[in-house]
Amino acid sequence: AQTTVDKASLLQYVKFQSRNFENILIWGGGPDSTPDTVYSVEYKRYGDKVWLAKAGCQRTTQKSCNLTMETGNLTELYYAKVTAVGPGRKQDLKETERFSSLQHTTIKPPDVTCIPKVRSIQMLIYPTLTPIRSENGHQLTLEEIFRDLFYRLELRVNHSYQTHLEGKQREYEFLGLTPDTEFLGAITILAPMWSKESTPYVCRVKTLPDRTW
Amino acid sequence: EFRFGPCRVEGVVLSELWEAFWAVKNTLQTQDNITSVQLLKPQVLQDVSDAESCYLVHSLLKFYLNTVFKNYHNKIAKVKILKSFSSLANNFIVIVSKLQPSKEKDMLSISERAHRRFLLFRRTFKQMGTEAALVKAVGEVDILLTWMQKFYQL
Numbered sequence: 001a002q003t004t005v006d007k008a009s010l011l012q013y014v015k016f017q018s019r020n021f022e023n024i025l026i027w028g029g030g031p032d033s034t035p036d037t038v039y040s041v042e043y044k045r046y047g048d049k050v051w052l053a054k055a056g057c058q059r060t061t062q063k064s065c066n067l068t069m070e071t072g073n074l075t076e077l078y079y080a081k082v083t084a085v086g087p088g089r090k091q092d093l094k095e096t097e098r099f100s101s102l103q104h105t106t107i108k109p110p111d112v113t114c115i116p117k118v119r120s121i122q123m124l125i126y127p128t129l130t131p132i133r134s135e136n137g138h139q140l141t142l143e144e145i146f147r148d149l150f151y152r153l154e155l156r157v158n159h160s161y162q163t164h165l166e167g168k169q170r171e172y173e174f175l176g177l178t179p180d181t182e183f184l185g186a187i188t189i190l191a192p193m194w195s196k197e198s199t200p201y202v203c204r205v206k207t208l209p210d211r212t213w
Numbered sequence: 214e215f216r217f218g219p220c221r222v223e224g225v226v227l228s229e230l231w232e233a234f235w236a237v238k239n240t241l242q243t244q245d246n247i248t249s250v251q252l253l254k255p256q257v258l259q260d261v262s263d264a265e266s267c268y269l270v271h272s273l274l275k276f277y278l279n280t281v282f283k284n285y286h287n288k289i290a291k292v293k294i295l296k297s298f299s300s301l302a303n304n305f306i307v308i309v310s311k312l313q314p315s316k317e318k319d320m321l322s323i324s325e326r327a328h329r330r331f332l333l334f335r336r337t338f339k340q341m342g343t344e345a346a347l348v349k350a351v352g353e354v355d356i357l358l359t360w361m362q363k364f365y366q367l
Contacts, residue, residue, distance in 0.1 A: 044248070046251055047248075047250060048249060049249040075255070075258075077251075077355075097242060097243065103235075103355060148367050193227060193365065193367070194231070195232070
């Protein structure tokens with residue numbers, strides 16, 4: 001006998017959340033969803049006919065699923081969909097918009113070390129590795145993916161005085177500073193061709209006292 | 214500027230094209246519910262040599278202007294889409310007008326290779342119904358821009 005399925009509102013939205021090419025599928029439960037509602041994820045490349053089930057995200061009560069490895073080709077576009085099944089044969093299904101990690105990913109703040117000296121502050125920026133691999137298996141950094149990527153470093157003493165440096169290199173030093181003074185540093189990653197800008201990494205540092213007197 | 218092999222195109226700001234497309238991307242792409250077909254598939258745009266690129270971009274942009282945008286234009290009701298659409302079309306016109314693909318004999322095999330890529334794209338387009346093909350082509354402008362971006366020098 002054929003079992004009939006009741007269309008219900010078990011899903012509110014299904015979308016990708018991407019940060020530094022870490023692509024996580026997230027969804028929200030709808031008004032009819034309950035803690036017993038289970039969710040199953042499928043994905044495919046745009047242009048493919050066949051949907052693939054994502055192992056580890058079948059009949060789960062979780063509301064997110066890591067599809068980073070499955071959506072790791074930068075030149076491809078992808079779709080994902082979630083099927084929700086609730087008590088009493090209730091069912092719902094929602095699909096994402098067309099997803100391109102290059103277009104959609106946001107950039108996290110950089111990893112930075114701020115080193116105070118007597119009359120200067122040095123800032124060392126570390127390369128950001130991504131889950132993306134080149135054809136020979138090399139793990140790519142943000143700099144390798146975005147050719148036009150550069151860093152902007154701002155240093156603020158108080159409301160009136162602020163200075164900034166920018167460039168593609170990873171080592172910077174703000175010179176000519178007053179000893180024994182607190183500064184606020186803010187370091188941002190920018191990739192203008194893709195209109196991307198990270199939120200800043202912030203460091204609060206105090207120059208060392210001048211003991212030469 | 215764009216450098217498609219020997220062809221140089223100045224005066225086009227790529228981020229403007231992206232902004233124009235992103236403003237209407239979701240509207241355009243949700244109209245395309247045939248997700249199992251891709252017009253600008255990898256075989257069309259992957260591993261295009263510099264020498265081929267001028268021929269291919271010239272053919273693709275002319276097709277977009279003369280077939281896709283021209284016929285899709287009168288389907289646009291919303292002003293917001295029309296503005297973005299015009300911005301894209303105007304920038305494509307500027308690029309095409311500045312492209313001068315070489316007609317030298319020794320470039321024949323290269324131009325033919327590029328032409329085969331273009332024909333693959335056009336064949337897929339023609340295999341679809343006109344309406345669906347127009348919607349799909351417009352929704353794939355981001356694939357085209359992503360490929361063109363490789364030839365963009367800051």
